[in-house]
Amino acid sequence: MTEATTALTNAPLPVAPGRVSITRAVLRNPLGLSALIILTLIILISVVAPFFAPHSPTEVKIDKILAMPSSDYPLGGDGAGRDVFSRLIWAGQNTLLGALIAVSISLVLGSVAGLVAGYFGKVFDTTFSWAANILMALPAMIVLLALYQTLGGSVYSTMAVFGVMLSPGFFRLVRNQVIAVKNELYVDAARVSGLSDARIISRHILRVVRSPIIIQTAIIGGIAIIIQSGLEFLGLGDPATPTWGGMLQDAFSNIYINPAGILWPGLIIAATVASLVLLGNAIRDELGGPRASAARPRAKPRHGHAHARTQGTEALNPGSGNGPLLRVRDLHVGYGSIENPLTVVRGVSFDVTAGEIVGIVGESGSGKTQTAFSILGLLPRGGRVLSGSIKFRGRDITFAPGNEMQKIRGRDLSYIPQEPMSNLDPSFTIGHQLVEPMQAVFKISKAEARKRSLVLLARVGIADPERTFRSYPHEISGGMAQRVLIAGAVSCGPKLLIADEPTTALDVTVQAEVLDLLRDLQREMGMGIVLVTHNFGVVADLCDRVVVMQNGRVVETNDAETLFSAPSDPYTQALLAATLDDSPPRPPLAVTAAGTSKGKL
Amino acid sequence: MLNFLARRLLSGVVLILVITTITYALIYSNAGNAARNILGESATAADVAAKAKDLGLDRPLHEQYLDWLSNAIHGDLGVSWFTNEPVSNLLANRLPVTLSIVIFAVLVTALVSTVLGVTAAVRRGWLDRLLQVVSVIGFSLPNFWVALVLVVLFAVAVPIFPATGYVPVTESLSGWFLALILPVTALVLGGIASAAQQIRGAVIDVLEMDYVRTLRARGLSSTSVLLKHVLRNAAPPALTVLSLQFIALLGGAVVIERVFAIPGMGTLTINSSLQGDVPALMGVVVALVILVVIVNLVIDLANGWINPKARLQ
């Protein structure tokens, strides 16, 4: 996984400027632009209602009660004979003002509280978080109804209270962002650089919370309009003031005579709220970081299966069985669109014979992990084999369908991952995670699988197998977790084990023990191992043969001893020269002191 | 586990106390002209003062509150100022109606949004995009407006469902079901899409976890990994989404009840609010807070059962 992401981030980046202004982000997004135009129009027309509306909102014409649209009343008349069109425009003022009140109060209250709680923590955080939880636990509509009379029967003061009730949305957002940023190393660096709290907040923290706040504002604005209309629909507020919700109330009381009356107020509410949401979404999509935007251009993941199946059936008759255990030929792996994939593995070929340990070494972005995942048929989403072939025990598995690979995995082919902790499901006990696949693969009873698991746990050097069996992943150490994963991987007696940086996340003393364990298990079971690593020491310790990769290509394949004593490729030579094993230790300071203590930069 | 339960219960009780205290202080502080409201404009000042004394409004606020609280603990929530009916009776009649609507709605939301969210997370593609569009539309349309449209379409234009009224389950199951179809539909349409999107996000987060790949490498099928491991790990955030949906649906039900003339908590709240029937409003708030505390407790317990780490804390 880590390899996959680095492979993608190392790709030539589009020359997009890092800091896109929010306005430009919206203008660039067609949906965002149209939402912005509609919203501006609605606001503008509402503001200049006195000049724009053909009639006064309270002007009554008896002959126009529930009238059809005419040149005088373009959208017809309401239940009291007033012009629907004019009232819609006038109502905009009142509804938008109410929403503005609620949004401003929740924005200021929530953001300031979130900033204080997140940055200074302690009592502030406890108190504010508690208050926010209480506010979030209440159905706003009912609280507002209960308080309506107390608030003097005014919709605006009700909306002000609603603003307070909405503030936890901003509070949580800002608080969580601030906490995340506060723990970033760059904030520590700023502190060491001597920046004051105020400067750190304005330079580092506000920058990060700015765009989430704008998105949240748009959504809260939408909620405020809907709730306010709901309250007015229920009959709250001054009946003389036109509002969108009040107009719906009027249309509702005449619904059997004029069902079409509900149309316009509903549409204008929906259009306003939808524009707000779309505006928020546009900002999120343009500024929201890699997940929101980079994931878009995606290829169909199962591309290549149609012809894969024919290849698969052809290959069902394995050859003599004398060939290598694994044969990889001219393998290409790519990500992204079909037309223009980003190729991360470009023509990799190598063999693994039974009982052999082959190391694949390379730096980040060399494609070594991608190669390992393609053998397992478990490339991350969006990745696929573009061409080439993978033969396992004589059988072509390059494009084998999922259910066939599933029969091979966990039986003949198994896998040890890099990060022990993230590779155990936190919700299940260790024992369960060993027993479940064993039952699925061997169709054995639970008791039998349990017995075998305990033997395996003891074999991989776990002191108290019974106890570990009952433990959850967070209750054991990283070294133990890696032993558990090794136990799982060898539980089926695999022919080939794919180990992806199996010791990288471990401390060096634990690494030595795990390497010993792998060597012993390999001898006992006679399995082949593909060992992916960046560490030449690990290669020297374990491998018979080594494949050196750079930028998705194999630059050298050699037996281990020759590789270290007489590397043939210049890249291998450079890598070996960069290892510090043989670099001389630095002499004590006294020798150089005279020269160094002088002068500064 | 018992410790965990006890602490949750205690924090629930504190929550109930805090909220009722604040609400009481807010709504009674301004209940002074209630007596005039009840008696009408023609009443004399002496009559109004007598009525206020009768209601106990002349006493200091904290005394009134302590009285109310000690009565409330014994199940006596006072008497409605307008109908003179005990508030607990009012609630007992109204709560089951609203609860049946909200529980029905929560079940529908949970079922549909889980199926949609999980499918979208696994399949992505067109379903994903459709879900995005629908959730914007669902968010933008006020549910009471959707209710009005449903009334126009299915009760006025093509009368298949009853436009108004409520039939208790005890009377007729099919009648109850038919009466609730339109209100529940109006209630859930907005929430389903957004809940589905959040569930989709939670499932995708789990699908990208390393242990999912490792379990598949152990020979488990992707279906069994999805059904057992992915769903279980995605459940806590999904449960939180549903508990927030529950609160939103309670609020939404108020307006929907008005449209369909359903005699539930919503109608009680609106009438009490417009009249200024303070004891009834207090009763509504108490009932709702208790309901919310119970739901949160259930969610916490479910999370504790699913997530071993939460259980240990």
Next chain:
Amino acid sequence: MSETDTSAPLLEAKNVVVEFPMKGFRKAPFRVLHGVSLDIHPGETVGLVGESGSGKTTIGRAILGLVEPAAGTITFDGQDITRLHRKERRKLSDSIQVVFQDPYTSLNPTMTVGDILSEPLLVKADLKGSARTRIRELLDQVGLPSGAVDKFPREFSGGQRQRVAIARALALSPRLVVCDEPVSALDLSTQARVLDLFIEIQERTGVAYLFVSHDLSVVRHISHRVAVMYKGNIVEYGDGDQVTSEPVHPYTQKLLMSAPVANPVRQRERRIERHTMLAASSKEGHN
């Protein structure tokens, strides 16, 4: 600077104890450092090696003022800096600086390299005016083109980012830089080049380093003296050559034997040697 300066330590930590509060009511705090003493002379590199959880990062953070010791003293150039007030601590920014492990999270992704490098200069009023020239100078020193000023961190590779972080640390010409695993996130070939950059800067400017790492071979390459940490204590402290080649303490020996050598023949020997050592020590343990 006079000759006597080299003999007096620039930084001295004495019996530093650091505790972290445990989650939960009335739980005893967790002691990360059990009284650590350390001295660094001007122009010297002291390597601090240990495994995860040994407390090596914490002592660096205590020196930087990012965690407060529960006991012990830290003196810098004769001044007690153990528990400085935020304001006084800020004045130290031109004396003690830091380079962190992860060049991906130690640079704010929304700021340009120019913004990042001008940050320390902002604080010093007298440097604000000449900031642009200073930034160019700094980039030149760490081997980055001056065009890097307007670029964002994500436009650079890991090694280049670490160079930006080094430039930021050097901006105020500090006398001590705490380097917290500065090369462990880097690829092998990059790692060697960045280490050489550290040495070259030190030889030119006389800055002192506290160089924290889990990798014995990295520490050996750059350090004049080496301290080995194990479970919150320094178990061995001495000349780099001696500690990394002929360690005295059993833990250091185990650490040295555990690191695999990039040579199959020698690694086989080391493995056998390690097994013998382990067998001997377990025998000792039984007796």
